[in-house]
Amino acid sequence: MGLFNVPRQLPCAHTFCQSCLQSYITSKALEHEKKRCIECPVCRKIAGPFKENKLGSEWASLFPVDTVIQSMLPRKSKVDRVCDACTAEGSSVTATGFCAVCEEAMCDDCLKFHRKQKMTKAHSILAMEELLNNPKNVMQFAECFTCLDHKMKN
The missing domain is CATH 4.10.640 (30s Ribosomal Protein S18)
Known part of the structure; x- marks a missing residue:
C-alpha cells in the first residue's frame, strides 16, 4: 500500500489514486468502452455514464479530487x-x-x-x-x- 498521488472519489465515496484508477479503467477497457461507465472496484456500484466525446483514457481525471484525503x-x-x-x-x-x-x-x-x-x-x-x-x-x-x-x- 502507499499514499495517494491524486486522490479521486467515485460517486459511491470510495477513493483511489488517479493513476491506479486509470490503470483499472484501462484494464477493463473493452468492457467499459461499450457501456461508457465503470464499476467501483470495491463495492461494484456503477459510475458514469461518460460523455461520448470522452476517451476511456480520460475517465479517471473526470472524477472529483477527494479534498479531505488531499488535505x-x-x-x-x-x-x-x-x-x-x-x-x-x-x-x-x-x-x-x-x-x-x-x-x-x-x-x-x-x-x-x-x-x-x-x-x-x-x-x-x-x-x-x-x-x-x-x-x-x-x-x-x-x-x-x-x-x-x-x-x-x-
Missing part, C-alpha cells in the same frame, strides 16, 4: 499549514496538529480546546511536523487500499 497528504514543500478553525474566523494562525476525525488542521489554542471537549477529547491528533516529516504516519488515515501499483512499495 491529509504530506506537502512537498515546508509551507506552513494554517489552522482551519482560525481561518474560518478570518485569522491566519500556523497549524501545529491535525485531527484525523474532524479532518482539520489546528493551532495550539484550538488543539487545547479540542482536547478538553467531551465530544472531541478522544480524537486522534497528529503533530503537523510529524505529518510533514514522516509520511508513513499519514498512511493510517490515507491509504489507497486497492492500488496494485502501491502494494509492493512498503
